[in-house]
Amino acid sequence: MLTVAVSLRYVNQSICELCFKVCYNGPKWLVIFCGYSTPDLVMTQPETNAVYPITIQDILIYRVQAFDNYLHLTHAIFTRKGGLSQPPFYALNLSVSVGDSPQTVAKNIELACRIVNTTPNQTISCYLVHGADVLTVTQNNQQRVMGHADGLITGEPEVYLFMRFGDCTPLIFFDPIQNAVGLTHAGWRGTMKNAAGATVKAMTRQLGCQPKDIMAVIGPSIGPCCYEVGKDVMAAAQSLMASDSLFQPNGTPNHAYFDMWEAYRRQLEATGVEQIIQSKLCTACRTDEFFSHRAEKGRTGRFGVIIGLKEAAA
Numbered sequence: 001m002l003t004v005a006v007s008l009r010y011v012n013q014s015i016c017e018l019c020f021k022v023c024y025n026g027p028k029w030l031v032i033f034c035g036y037s038t039p040d041l042v043m044t045q046p047e048t049n050a051v052y053p054i055t056i057q058d059i060l061i062y063r064v065q066a067f068d069n070y071l072h073l074t075h076a077i078f079t080r081k082g083g084l085s086q087p088p089f090y091a092l093n094l095s096v097s098v099g100d101s102p103q104t105v106a107k108n109i110e111l112a113c114r115i116v117n118t119t120p121n122q123t124i125s126c127y128l129v130h131g132a133d134v135l136t137v138t139q140n141n142q143q144r145v146m147g148h149a150d151g152l153i154t155g156e157p158e159v160y161l162f163m164r165f166g167d168c169t170p171l172i173f174f175d176p177i178q179n180a181v182g183l184t185h186a187g188w189r190g191t192m193k194n195a196a197g198a199t200v201k202a203m204t205r206q207l208g209c210q211p212k213d214i215m216a217v218i219g220p221s222i223g224p225c226c227y228e229v230g231k232d233v234m235a236a237a238q239s240l241m242a243s244d245s246l247f248q249p250n251g252t253p254n255h256a257y258f259d260m261w262e263a264y265r266r267q268l269e270a271t272g273v274e275q276i277i278q279s280k281l282c283t284a285c286r287t288d289e290f291f292s293h294r295a296e297k298g299r300t301g302r303f304g305v306i307i308g309l310k311e312a313a314a
Ligand SMILES: [Zn+2]
Pocket: 222, 223, 224, 225, 226, 227, 282, 283, 284, 285, 286
């Protein structure tokens, strides 16, 4: 009996809910036909989570549901699943700075780029330094590792912003009105320097965005369940922001759990961003899917985030 599975999600590429193969590869409402025998019509429920997992060519990624409405926007939050690296970098490690084989990492980057229909030559990275500098990049910067910065923004198509993470937070930005994207890396130092707000301001000044139009995603990173910090971080936060409820005592003197996700949310809100999307995925809790520097005691890899805009169809 022919079974029809209908997904109510608008996607570029997806997996048949029944036979677990990529059954359709194109932008349209996903309608899957497969030979799996079942008496019932299978209706996939609309995705309710802010980000959702999907496996493409054996690589597990998360996508931002709100971004699926924009066909010219390409993005992926990669996980550790699907690459070629051996433990402790198993498997989709995208960083050469952690001790993994550079050849293997290069292959992993090619695999990751293929998932978002781009190539390593079209990506742009930067040397992450836990600051709040944001660089505006263009097609002239493709295939480059820019200078020291923790934020990249662009208003040009075919420019794919690419960064690596392993507990620090990917802050992912998209303005569908100005067709601009941004990607920022932020740990606790980035929180204190307000890297989130700096990115919004850079998009406003450099690319003509209005904060209210910007969609901002707080991506997978170490969460308030696991991020224990000392009194230095607490003192720094108290001097810079309303830090009440950002710290929860954890029973250890002069230590507490820090809610970076909420800190980013407040900082984004303060700049006028209204569409703030929390992925609420803790890398330290989920080392089955993500690399976590802290949970894996420094011997681990880095997962990637890529975002860019496709050239508009003629
Ligand atoms: Zn956790």
